[in-house]
Amino acid sequence: xxxxxxxxxxxxxxxxTVSYVxxxxxxxxxxxRRRVEHSIAExxxxxxxxxxxxxxxxSNVIALMIPLRTDMFVPVMMEIAISxxxxxxxxxxxxxxxxxxxxPSAVKRVAGSGLADxxxxxxxxxxxxxxxxxxxxxxxAALIGLPADPSGLSCVDLDFEAxxxxxxxxxxxxxxxxxxxxxxxxxxxxxxxxxAERTLAGFGRRAAERGLSxxxxxxxxSHEATAGTLSRILEERPGTTGFVVQNxxxxxxxxxxxxxxxxxxxxxxxxxxxxxxxxxxxASPQLTSxxxxxxxxxxxxxxxxxxxxxxxxxxxxxxxxxxxTVRESxxxxxxxx
Amino acid sequence: xxxxxxxxxxxxxxxxTVSYVxxxxxxxxxxxRRRVEHSIAExxxxxxxxxxxxxxxxSNVIALMIPLRTDMFVPVMMEIAISxxxxxxxxxxxxxxxxxxxxPSAVKRVAGSGLADxxxxxxxxxxxxxxxxxxxxxxxAALIGLPADPSGLSCVDLDFEAxxxxxxxxxxxxxxxxxxxxxxxxxxxxxxxxxAERTLAGFGRRAAERGLSxxxxxxxxSHEATAGTLSRILEERPGTTGFVVQNxxxxxxxxxxxxxxxxxxxxxxxxxxxxxxxxxxxASPQLTSxxxxxxxxxxxxxxxxxxxxxxxxxxxxxxxxxxxTVRESxxxxxxxx
DNA sequence: CTGAAAGCGCTAACAG
DNA sequence: CTGTTAGCGCTTTCAG
Numbered sequence: 001x002x003x004x005x006x007x008x009x010x011x012x013x014x015x016x017t018v019s020y021v022x023x024x025x026x027x028x029x030x031x032x033r034r035r036v037e038h039s040i041a042e043x044x045x046x047x048x049x050x051x052x053x054x055x056x057x058x059s060n061v062i063a064l065m066i067p068l069r070t071d072m073f074v075p076v077m078m079e080i081a082i083s084x085x086x087x088x089x090x091x092x093x094x095x096x097x098x099x100x101x102x103x104p105s106a107v108k109r110v111a112g113s114g115l116a117d118x119x120x121x122x123x124x125x126x127x128x129x130x131x132x133x134x135x136x137x138x139x140x141a142a143l144i145g146l147p148a149d150p151s152g153l154s155c156v157d158l159d160f161e162a163x164x165x166x167x168x169x170x171x172x173x174x175x176x177x178x179x180x181x182x183x184x185x186x187x188x189x190x191x192x193x194x195x196a197e198r199t200l201a202g203f204g205r206r207a208a209e210r211g212l213s214x215x216x217x218x219x220x221x222s223h224e225a226t227a228g229t230l231s232r233i234l235e236e237r238p239g240t241t242g243f244v245v246q247n248x249x250x251x252x253x254x255x256x257x258x259x260x261x262x263x264x265x266x267x268x269x270x271x272x273x274x275x276x277x278x279x280x281x282x283a284s285p286q287l288t289s290x291x292x293x294x295x296x297x298x299x300x301x302x303x304x305x306x307x308x309x310x311x312x313x314x315x316x317x318x319x320x321x322x323x324x325t326v327r328e329s330x331x332x333x334x335x336x337x
Numbered sequence: 338x339x340x341x342x343x344x345x346x347x348x349x350x351x352x353x354t355v356s357y358v359x360x361x362x363x364x365x366x367x368x369x370r371r372r373v374e375h376s377i378a379e380x381x382x383x384x385x386x387x388x389x390x391x392x393x394x395x396s397n398v399i400a401l402m403i404p405l406r407t408d409m410f411v412p413v414m415m416e417i418a419i420s421x422x423x424x425x426x427x428x429x430x431x432x433x434x435x436x437x438x439x440x441p442s443a444v445k446r447v448a449g450s451g452l453a454d455x456x457x458x459x460x461x462x463x464x465x466x467x468x469x470x471x472x473x474x475x476x477x478a479a480l481i482g483l484p485a486d487p488s489g490l491s492c493v494d495l496d497f498e499a500x501x502x503x504x505x506x507x508x509x510x511x512x513x514x515x516x517x518x519x520x521x522x523x524x525x526x527x528x529x530x531x532x533a534e535r536t537l538a539g540f541g542r543r544a545a546e547r548g549l550s551x552x553x554x555x556x557x558x559s560h561e562a563t564a565g566t567l568s569r570i571l572e573e574r575p576g577t578t579g580f581v582v583q584n585x586x587x588x589x590x591x592x593x594x595x596x597x598x599x600x601x602x603x604x605x606x607x608x609x610x611x612x613x614x615x616x617x618x619x620a621s622p623q624l625t626s627x628x629x630x631x632x633x634x635x636x637x638x639x640x641x642x643x644x645x646x647x648x649x650x651x652x653x654x655x656x657x658x659x660x661x662t663v664r665e666s667x668x669x670x671x672x673x674x
Numbered sequence: 675c676t677g678a679a680a681g682c683g684c685t686a687a688c689a690g
Numbered sequence: 691c692t693g694t695t696a697g698c699g700c701t702t703t704c705a706g
Binding site: 013014015016017020026027028029032051053054055056057114 | 691692693694695697698699700
């Protein structure tokens with residue numbers, strides 16, 4: 001193992017000088033810096049992470065807690081995790097992966113052992129067990145998702161109200177007058193509160209502003225549930241031509257059901273999905289959708305904890321603006337027959 | 338921060354005694370141990386990871402390098418990563434997540450900085466850039482997947498030869514006489530060598546042993562490519578009733594194409610997929626498949642590096658036995674018309 | 675069975 | 691602009 005002391009000897013300077021060349025915490029003459037950097041390269045020196053953490057009281061590690069239960073769409077989780085890792089590297093940090101299998105106590109372990117300087121929680125639940133521990137340890141932290149009580153916490157999430165509004169706008173712009181929001185399953189409403197309700201609120205308000213008449217129906221993920229939901233909507237409002245769907249599982253069923261009942265997409269009915277781009281692209285027809293900005297969520301979370309490290313107060317919600325991508329599943333409203 | 342010294346004072350023993358209670362490296366009287374453990378609990382002590390790493394020269398961390406390019410099926414990658422993390426915890430280790438974005442030099446950085454005691458590489462390529470560095474640093478390591486030259490390395494992978502054989506056996510048992518292997522795309526054959534060829538070898542040998550006549554065709558993932566492949570197979574061998582498919586992307590297309598040409602699955606044609614269970618379960622009909630044993634791959638990889646840590650030589654291939662799950666896509670061969 | 679004490683490699687005052 | 695040095699908290703000889 002090459003040590004800093006060896007580098008110092010090789011370069012003919014003191015250990016502290018090498019340390020300062022590395023950290024940039026004081027000015028070094030050009031000549032000295034070059035000599036040191038040369039020695040570092042020649043010896044293949046890498047600072048010992050543990051020693052550094054011990055002396056500086058900072059580990060340069062961010063802990064990332066992912067849920068075991070994998071009901072968030074897995075590729076999205078993965079994309080967030082990758083985004084967090086690559087962003088962390090830009091701040092010279094590494095990422096420690098924790099699963100919730102260890103339980104909420106992992107928060108205490110990581111905070112208490114100096115393993116990580118900050119914690120990012122993914123897939124935060126309404127009433128997340130980890131949050132009290134987080135508050136108690138006072139660790140730097142960012143949450144992806146919104147808990148019931150986000151006071152004093154730094155949270156990142158998609159702006160679901162704006163998402164609902166954007167979807168309503170798109171359908172209104174295309175001339176649709178009667179629209180329906182096919183929502184998440186009941187179970188999702190219970191656990192993950194907030195996101196479904198927020199979408200509905202934004203959708204409802206904008207639909208009203210644009211003079212649309214609209215319906216909202218929660219929906220299970222199975223074929224049967226989707227069929228039931230759709231037929232009830234069409235019975236109640238046969239003139240419905242625009243659908244907003246916030247339910248990945250129901251999406252393929254809905255598409256085949258619409259075809260089955262003779263409503264071609266997008267000629268007779270338009271569908272706006274709220275889902276990851278993957279899903280939208282793999283459906284047929286490809287879906288006009290508001291995507292989940294996974295990359296940005298991960299990046300923002302890292303930026304939040306890094307800002308905290310430099311003393312900033314980042315408390316509050318970071319709500320990301322939705323972007324709607326027009327694909328093949330939406331088109332002008334059919335002329336009233 | 339609670340330190341070991343504070344625990345020692347609180348318990349009325351020396352620091353070394355506390356250390357030995359923690360490590361179990363020498364015998365401690367029952368009374369002392371109890372006092373120390375009580376103090377630890379009461380003070381909420383957690384050993385400082387960096388200090389421990391510095392003093393012991395072991396970080397208790399395993400580095401996991403995942404590919405950025407995400408052509409392995411993402412949920413499988415995720416499942417492996419989770420399996421690695423939970424298994425690591427059983428050995429009191431944590432997992433550091435590295436993406437290949439940093440490049441192969443991440444191997445050097447991690448090995449050189451004492452950040453991790455061992456490295457697990459996922460989605461290893463035939464001629465992986467990281468492998469020379471791994472050999473050079475001599476770090477403890479395990480690979481998931483097989484490189485071209487695995488000599489001196491510890492590798493874990495599904496036994497694809499046995500996989501091919503199992504698939505052939507299943508079709509033979511059901512009375513099929515003419516079968517076809519629809520393989521991966523050409524590009525996959527190039528990069529990921531080994532796995533496709535190994536499947537083919539196993540399939541071909543067993544098919545021959547069982548007296549089946551068989552065909553092998555690589556296949557792109559698009560609808561068009563799949564259609565072309567299928568029609569050429571049926572032209573050349575109209576009597577083909579059994580298909581083995583090692584190509585996730587082609588799977589849905591193949592199923593709808595078979596329906597289209599009037600071959601009902603499983604009445605007229607049987608399909609065995611080689612794919613993650615997810616994919617098999619979401620197809621309709623649900624697919625008889627040989628699954629990718631993600632959980633076991635992750636677990637084995639951790640076990641390999643932990644064994645290396647205790648001085649064992651684990652060099653060699655760990656090939657996991659395939660398991661075939663019968664679902665709805667295979668059935669008895671139709672009687673010859 | 676238990677203590678005392680010497681570092682592990684680095685950072686950050688404190689000096690100059 | 692550079693050097694000296696006292697720890698950071700833990701492990702592990704060496705003594706007893």
